[in-house]
Amino acid sequence: MAELRTTEINAGTGFSRIFVGESLDNLARHCRKGTFLVTDQNVHRLYGGRFPDFPVKVLPAGEKNKTLALVEQIYAFLMEQGADRDCLVVGVGGGVVCDMAGFAASTYLRGVSCGLCPTTLLAQVDAGVGGKTGVNFSGYKNMVGTFSQPEFVLCDPEVLSTLAPEDLACGFAEMVKHGAITDAAYFARMEDLCQQALELDPEAVSELVHGSVRIKAGVVSRDEREGGLRRILNFGHTFGHALEKGGRLPHGFAVSMGMAAAARLSVARGLLRPQDAERLIALLRRYRLPVEISGYDPSELADALFRDKKRAGDAVRFVLLKEIGKAEVVPISLAELGRVAEKLY
Amino acid sequence: MAELRTTEINAGTGFSRIFVGESLDNLARHCRKGTFLVTDQNVHRLYGGRFPDFPVKVLPAGEKNKTLALVEQIYAFLMEQGADRDCLVVGVGGGVVCDMAGFAASTYLRGVSCGLCPTTLLAQVDAGVGGKTGVNFSGYKNMVGTFSQPEFVLCDPEVLSTLAPEDLACGFAEMVKHGAITDAAYFARMEDLCQQALELDPEAVSELVHGSVRIKAGVVSRDEREGGLRRILNFGHTFGHALEKGGRLPHGFAVSMGMAAAARLSVARGLLRPQDAERLIALLRRYRLPVEISGYDPSELADALFRDKKRAGDAVRFVLLKEIGKAEVVPISLAELGRVAEKLY
Numbered sequence: 279m280a281e282l283r284t285t286e287i288n289a290g291t292g293f294s295r296i297f298v299g300e301s302l303d304n305l306a307r308h309c310r311k312g313t314f315l316v317t318d319q320n321v322h323r324l325y326g327g328r329f330p331d332f333p334v335k336v337l338p339a340g341e342k343n344k345t346l347a348l349v350e351q352i353y354a355f356l357m358e359q360g361a362d363r364d365c366l367v368v369g370v371g372g373g374v375v376c377d378m379a380g381f382a383a384s385t386y387l388r389g390v391s392c393g394l395c396p397t398t399l400l401a402q403v404d405a406g407v408g409g410k411t412g413v414n415f416s417g418y419k420n421m422v423g424t425f426s427q428p429e430f431v432l433c434d435p436e437v438l439s440t441l442a443p444e445d446l447a448c449g450f451a452e453m454v455k456h457g458a459i460t461d462a463a464y465f466a467r468m469e470d471l472c473q474q475a476l477e478l479d480p481e482a483v484s485e486l487v488h489g490s491v492r493i494k495a496g497v498v499s500r501d502e503r504e505g506g507l508r509r510i511l512n513f514g515h516t517f518g519h520a521l522e523k524g525g526r527l528p529h530g531f532a533v534s535m536g537m538a539a540a541a542r543l544s545v546a547r548g549l550l551r552p553q554d555a556e557r558l559i560a561l562l563r564r565y566r567l568p569v570e571i572s573g574y575d576p577s578e579l580a581d582a583l584f585r586d587k588k589r590a591g592d593a594v595r596f597v598l599l600k601e602i603g604k605a606e607v608v609p610i611s612l613a614e615l616g617r618v619a620e621k622l623y
Numbered sequence: 624m625a626e627l628r629t630t631e632i633n634a635g636t637g638f639s640r641i642f643v644g645e646s647l648d649n650l651a652r653h654c655r656k657g658t659f660l661v662t663d664q665n666v667h668r669l670y671g672g673r674f675p676d677f678p679v680k681v682l683p684a685g686e687k688n689k690t691l692a693l694v695e696q697i698y699a700f701l702m703e704q705g706a707d708r709d710c711l712v713v714g715v716g717g718g719v720v721c722d723m724a725g726f727a728a729s730t731y732l733r734g735v736s737c738g739l740c741p742t743t744l745l746a747q748v749d750a751g752v753g754g755k756t757g758v759n760f761s762g763y764k765n766m767v768g769t770f771s772q773p774e775f776v777l778c779d780p781e782v783l784s785t786l787a788p789e790d791l792a793c794g795f796a797e798m799v800k801h802g803a804i805t806d807a808a809y810f811a812r813m814e815d816l817c818q819q820a821l822e823l824d825p826e827a828v829s830e831l832v833h834g835s836v837r838i839k840a841g842v843v844s845r846d847e848r849e850g851g852l853r854r855i856l857n858f859g860h861t862f863g864h865a866l867e868k869g870g871r872l873p874h875g876f877a878v879s880m881g882m883a884a885a886a887r888l889s890v891a892r893g894l895l896r897p898q899d900a901e902r903l904i905a906l907l908r909r910y911r912l913p914v915e916i917s918g919y920d921p922s923e924l925a926d927a928l929f930r931d932k933k934r935a936g937d938a939v940r941f942v943l944l945k946e947i948g949k950a951e952v953v954p955i956s957l958a959e960l961g962r963v964a965e966k967l968y
Contacts, residue, residue, distance in 0.1 A: 350691060353761075384769070387766065387768075388767075388768045389770065416699060418702070421702065421732065425733055
């Protein structure tokens, strides 16, 4: 096991402690009487035998099940089990499980405690950190949710070994993003350790996951509710969510393509040097991520963008890059977007 | 129109301003571009013509419709209307509308602004004040919800004139409660102004509503999330929710019967003088409220109590009275409750 690294988030909705390099076998140490576990079928099949001895709700797996209907199943489970206000709900799984367990915990009896044990690389650096909870609604991602910090987050690098290469790549996309928007030194470490990370060397993965968690925690501590600064975490996500809408793409692939498109938009606006965009796109490629959005209909994309949560009036707030490690939120009208559309491909 | 009185709540989840004596006709002054109204069929029929000119979602009326399914209709309405993060959702109606509009606003896009215009006396002194939102689930009241302060609450005494006497009585039950648990002087004003209040004299109603709002606001400002002090607001509610479960009783009637039962339990425990219990019960009767729980099966009651949100382990936290104006939270085991059951009738 790699060295244990700890990060703390102190935000309006609570205090959160994130342990990177902690084994799933130690989850029981973070639990207490009145703990209830929420997981999905895949995670339960692979790791259920290592869960601590508490009641478990096993949900069907997959983004398409990230719905209020499934959250209602969690409420019903908690009620059947007699869970009271002092209970602790622990989500063990990928981003879907973490987001749904977090939402259920933050609304059951108007809010009970929550812990998370993210089992994918993406969830360890993204959904597990920062207190965003939620579900999809009517085909749109995370339309319904809350801001609510989990008490603890436990990230075990060992469980990543069962991930498909595609799922690993999705995690790397978020990590590259964290470097690109806030931290050139971390971005350079993502370049240096690329080969070891792809081979899941535990020490390299732990260093990079911890670095990524620290970046996200720093942003979230300063702006939990996305009044301003936190918006930069949406780099790649505005295009990404629109690309993802059809349900054809894994989230990280969509974000990678979205980052490439946003970098090209930054260059088209004269904000970013072309060679910095190329450096970002090259690193995404090295992490086996797609960077081309050809094949997507520009008018379908525009329609999906218009419904994006980050829309303010007639403009969409895009996160653009100024250099590697520096981002800026820029409202861009749909008209302008139409004019530069061909430069994004 | 009576004098305009303002109360402020500054709690963890936000700042709230409550205007007592403000006309519904002035609601537009509190709204802005991007406002969406939520109401029910009854309120819309009576007052829809006086609503400001914003899109309106009209829900079916009644406690049985206080469900996640109806909240989903509010989400769908907001999405269809293109409501973004800067929008304002205003609930105009009784407690059911206020709680559902508040819950929808606090979870749509992870939380948008909310305003309330409670149109029943009960909602003006209870649901509209304090930031509790939520819906019923699986037959139990308010199992799912959030703590989230509305930006503003507008209480118009004139709209109370269309209420049924039974609905008025429900509001008076909460107001008597506020006096009983925290403020002997306010309790005495409820005694002094009883006749004028029953006749809906605007000045008397405004004075009493404002006094009640101030009491609740004071408690909520000090303890928004019900860690301790706020629990005293549940006086009468533990029995009340259990009595209400069958769906036969209006909320305020159940709370009145619950207060009488809790006062008798306080006397049985030697905490309260019998004449103080009698004084409370007499005032409830003057406000045309029921005070006897005969007719309810003790074992059904105990079963419903055991599922109450206020349960902590094997004991239920009851709010008991020490004197008029002073309450205390006391954990009482189901065994003890069984032993004194006949004294509650």
